[in-house]
Amino acid sequence: xxxxxxxxxxxxxxxxxxxxxxxxxxxxxxxxxxxxxxxxxxxxxxxxxxxxxxxxxxxxxxxxxxxxxxxxxxxxxxxxxxxxxxxxxxxxxxxxxxxxxxxxxxxxxxxxxxxxxxxxxxxxxxxxxxxxxxxxxxxxxxxxxxxxxxxxxxxxxxxxxxxxxxxxxxxxxxxxxxxxxxxxxxxxxxxxxxxxxxxxxxxxxxxxxxxxxxxxxxxxxxxxxxxxxxxxxxxxxxxxxxxxxxxxxxxxxxxxxxxxxxx
Amino acid sequence: xxxxxxxxxxxxxxxxxxxxxxxxxxxxxxxxxxxxxxxxxxxxxxxxxxxxxxxxxxxxxxxxxxxxxxxxxxxxxxxxxxxxxxxxxxxxxxxxxxxxxxxxxxxxxxxxxxxxxxxxxxxxxxxxxxxxxxxxxxxxxxxxxxxxxxxxxxxxxxxxxxxxxxxxxxxxxxxxxxxxxxxxxxxxxxxxxxxxxxxxxxxxxxxxxxxxxxxxxxxxxxxxxxxxxxxxxxxxxxxxxxxxxxxxxxxxxxxxxxxxxxx
Numbered sequence: 001x002x003x004x005x006x007x008x009x010x011x012x013x014x015x016x017x018x019x020x021x022x023x024x025x026x027x028x029x030x031x032x033x034x035x036x037x038x039x040x041x042x043x044x045x046x047x048x049x050x051x052x053x054x055x056x057x058x059x060x061x062x063x064x065x066x067x068x069x070x071x072x073x074x075x076x077x078x079x080x081x082x083x084x085x086x087x088x089x090x091x092x093x094x095x096x097x098x099x100x101x102x103x104x105x106x107x108x109x110x111x112x113x114x115x116x117x118x119x120x121x122x123x124x125x126x127x128x129x130x131x132x133x134x135x136x137x138x139x140x141x142x143x144x145x146x147x148x149x150x151x152x153x154x155x156x157x158x159x160x161x162x163x164x165x166x167x168x169x170x171x172x173x174x175x176x177x178x179x180x181x182x183x184x185x186x187x188x189x190x191x192x193x194x195x196x197x198x199x200x201x202x203x204x205x206x207x208x209x210x211x212x213x214x215x216x217x218x219x220x221x222x223x224x225x226x227x228x229x230x231x232x233x234x235x236x237x238x239x240x241x242x243x244x245x246x247x248x249x250x251x252x253x254x255x256x257x258x259x260x261x262x263x
Numbered sequence: 264x265x266x267x268x269x270x271x272x273x274x275x276x277x278x279x280x281x282x283x284x285x286x287x288x289x290x291x292x293x294x295x296x297x298x299x300x301x302x303x304x305x306x307x308x309x310x311x312x313x314x315x316x317x318x319x320x321x322x323x324x325x326x327x328x329x330x331x332x333x334x335x336x337x338x339x340x341x342x343x344x345x346x347x348x349x350x351x352x353x354x355x356x357x358x359x360x361x362x363x364x365x366x367x368x369x370x371x372x373x374x375x376x377x378x379x380x381x382x383x384x385x386x387x388x389x390x391x392x393x394x395x396x397x398x399x400x401x402x403x404x405x406x407x408x409x410x411x412x413x414x415x416x417x418x419x420x421x422x423x424x425x426x427x428x429x430x431x432x433x434x435x436x437x438x439x440x441x442x443x444x445x446x447x448x449x450x451x452x453x454x455x456x457x458x459x460x461x462x463x464x465x466x467x468x469x470x471x472x473x474x475x476x477x478x479x480x481x482x483x484x485x486x487x488x489x490x491x492x493x494x495x496x497x498x499x500x501x502x503x504x505x506x507x508x509x510x511x512x513x514x515x516x517x518x519x520x521x522x523x524x525x526x
Contacts, residue, residue, distance in 0.1 A: 140499030
């Protein structure tokens with residue numbers, strides 16, 4: 001275990017920069033996973049991080065020590081920071097004091113859609129994006145494609161909300177969704193408050209590429225118009241719209257329900 | 264329209280206090296609705312606010328002027344603030360500059376549960392609480408009961424996430440949920456990752472009181488054990504849990520699906 005005690009250390013300054021800016025993370029192709037749950041999930045599902053960063057005050061925490069033990073037995077890099085220095089890197093207020101520095105997987109579109117997928121068109125809120133990734137992973141959907149305007153998937157807020165879903169998903173960002181939808185080999189389905197067809201009247205026991213849009217404006221019209229189906233989730237109350245992450249969960253699990261034996 | 268220009272004005276100081284603290288809002292029995300959408304919904308569904316607060320810079324905005332016109336024609340109080348003073352009250356970063364001061368409805372339990380309802384046990388995250396209120400309202404469920412440990416429903420974050428759902432719901436806070444469940448006249452259903460019965464195998468075409476719990480720990484064991492049914496939403500992926508608001512949406516809309524003609 002290495003220790004840095006000076007704020008002027010170049011490696012430390014890089015970490016602070018990475019922690020503070022989406023642009024720095026995108027540019028470096030690296031991000032930080034904050035907290036025991038995310039780090040454990042990463043270790044289990046993806047393997048060793050580039051580096052583990054631990055606050056000295058966390059070195060007595062049994063969960064943290066267990067993770068560090070695993071890392072050191074595999075000769076992974078562990079960096080200890082005095083609590084004051086650690087705090088300037090962590091985005092989590094009352095965090096336990098453990099982070100992984102990881103390379104963000106760089107993926108690109110490799111061919112036409114051929115299995116179930118999620119397409120995110122200009123989604124703004126990191127919490128919504130994270131919740132959708134988590135629901136998709138829980139429903140067994142592993143392909144995620146995001147338009148350029150969608151929140152950066154490897155930001156701390158999205159990572160926190162997704163609770164480790166990133167590590168079982170293939171996430172492709174900055175995708176031309178219209179091209180992807182046009183060339184899709186599977187049914188593409190968008191939800192829209194203006195659609196006539198009910199979600200429940202569509203046969204979802206086949207692969208589906210789900211398209212969700214901006215929190216306020218929904219899926220862009222040009223994209224909506226080229227999807228195979230536009231469906232509405234029927235409402236009963238006076239409130240006529242759902243949060244987009246709630247809407248996505250209803251869609252994914254209706255697909256899963258229809259796909260199960262005896263449905 | 265009245266204008267306050269001094270930060271030392273007593274009424275202004277009260278507003279700043281109310282804006283900055285949940286405790287102040289609970290104590291005063293008042294809260295602030297921030298933004299055109301919430302204010303419009305309130306006007307439409309509940310009527311006049313105690314006071315409307317507008318930033319002088321927003322007085323050229325047509326939506327804002329339309330609302331102020333409606334208020335003044337009904338002799339409601341409108342208070343204009345210089346932009347700098349307004350900013351210290353608003354919690355919304357790039358808001359349009361319009362707020363309503365409203366009394367928070369004080370409701371209490373009036374009898375045993377007899378219609379569909381949502382019971383929130385110790386839910387921490389305001390975004391989750393708001394999303395659940397929004398989904399419930401969209402699914403036509405209007406009764407909401409929160410335990411003492413649940414996030415304050417009339418906080419700005421919950422209000423923002425619920426997008427006006429509050430105004431069609433009856434929300435009761437600080438409720439003894441165990442007593443409510445014990446005396447319920449309708450089926451009480453909690454979701455649990457440990458449950459054996461699938462959500463889809465329960466007849467939900469009847470009134471249901473849904474119980475959702477803490478983001479990390481779920482519904483407390485003592486409460487879970489007295490619910491009529493404990494159900495699981497079947498998963499397919501390696502990620503075995505859903506965000507609680509996503510879970511609630513799946514439940515509410517499965518109930519609505521089963522209740523619809525031809526289901």
